[in-house]
Amino acid sequence: MNDPRPQPLAVTGEEVAARIAATVRADVRALRAYSVAKADGMIKLDANESPYPLPEAVRRKLAAALADVPLNRYPDGGADAVKRALRASLQLSDDVGLLLGNGSDEILQLVTTAVAQPGSVVLAPDPTFVMYRVYASHARMRYVGVPLRDDLTLDGDAMLAAIERERPALVWLASPNNPTGTLFDPADVERIVRATPGLAVVDEAYVAYASSAFLPRVLEFPNLVVVRTLSKVGMAGMRLGCAAAHPAWIGEIDKLRSPYNVNALTQAAALALLAEGALFARQVGEVRAERGRLSVALAALPGVRVFASEANFVVARFPDATAAFGALRAAGILVKNVSGFHSLLANCLRITVGTPPENDALIAALERSA
Ligand SMILES: Cc1ncc(COP(=O)(O)O)c(C=O)c1O
Numbered sequence: 269m270n271d272p273r274p275q276p277l278a279v280t281g282e283e284v285a286a287r288i289a290a291t292v293r294a295d296v297r298a299l300r301a302y303s304v305a306k307a308d309g310m311i312k313l314d315a316n317e318s319p320y321p322l323p324e325a326v327r328r329k330l331a332a333a334l335a336d337v338p339l340n341r342y343p344d345g346g347a348d349a350v351k352r353a354l355r356a357s358l359q360l361s362d363d364v365g366l367l368l369g370n371g372s373d374e375i376l377q378l379v380t381t382a383v384a385q386p387g388s389v390v391l392a393p394d395p396t397f398v399m400y401r402v403y404a405s406h407a408r409m410r411y412v413g414v415p416l417r418d419d420l421t422l423d424g425d426a427m428l429a430a431i432e433r434e435r436p437a438l439v440w441l442a443s444p445n446n447p448t449g450t451l452f453d454p455a456d457v458e459r460i461v462r463a464t465p466g467l468a469v470v471d472e473a474y475v476a477y478a479s480s481a482f483l484p485r486v487l488e489f490p491n492l493v494v495v496r497t498l499s500k501v502g503m504a505g506m507r508l509g510c511a512a513a514h515p516a517w518i519g520e521i522d523k524l525r526s527p528y529n530v531n532a533l534t535q536a537a538a539l540a541l542l543a544e545g546a547l548f549a550r551q552v553g554e555v556r557a558e559r560g561r562l563s564v565a566l567a568a569l570p571g572v573r574v575f576a577s578e579a580n581f582v583v584a585r586f587p588d589a590t591a592a593f594g595a596l597r598a599a600g601i602l603v604k605n606v607s608g609f610h611s612l613l614a615n616c617l618r619i620t621v622g623t624p625p626e627n628d629a630l631i632a633a634l635e636r637s638a
Pocket of ligand 1: 370371373374445473497498504509
């Protein structure tokens, strides 16, 4: 029934703004929310995803697995079955501790929170994955970036000097690094982990595309966590990442985890898809082969420099990155213009390796505009 009496007026925007100004942290009010570019109908080469959708037969298996999920119930908070499957897939021994996250993003946030203390320092090469800085700022930590070399490789000596100076509580090493694609020299990684007075994290989001990994060595160091994700090998939408470390480290980080952080649909999907290891390995092989072809084709364009990559994307410097980005956009292809991220990336585009026809379309559009 409609109430005929006059309704009280809704609060005004000014009232709400005043309450927010008095309540929300000033540094949070100064932030901007992370925005994701819309790519409707475009060839999407901007987010380092796998270009391959699931084959029909796998989709049917997945649909059956998801149909059986009791959505009226909370998920298994420990996600034990998924952990068992992941351990098998990562060849992790039982003496390594494992923690799952809603994507590895959640893990990065939990790790940062675990070590955050007033005035403490987070240190990482620069440029690197933007979320390290974002989570440090949420936790009110001081973030110190150590520039890569001009060829985008890690400057191990500069990292060691900065660690000595800053005594960081947390050091991030994304290897292969995003947004550069560079695999850091394992000898440098080892020196840095050993010199770090706090916790060192090696983030191996792109390791499937690389020639070496640190995960098998995780128990060699008293202060190392290795982070992995399924996002870069065909399952970004599922949101599943993990941290592997000595069980005592995992025990501390686990205290900060929300009880049901990996939802029941993700758990069921992960179990179904981790059984398809051969499929994803084949796709990774195809992307690696295409990365080589794409790099050669880009390097053949006038004035273009391609940086060595061990990830599923390549970074290339163009005579005019804005013009190249615009030409690709006009051709219906979305890449990431990383020019503004750091002076070392001036005029650079980050291009995710696509399927062979997608890469052909990209190369043809760039040739037309060159
Ligand atoms: C180096 C690195 N780490 C972690 C992530 C987060 O991945 P996800 O949250 O999808 O696992 C990304 C995503 O781009 C990344 O580039």
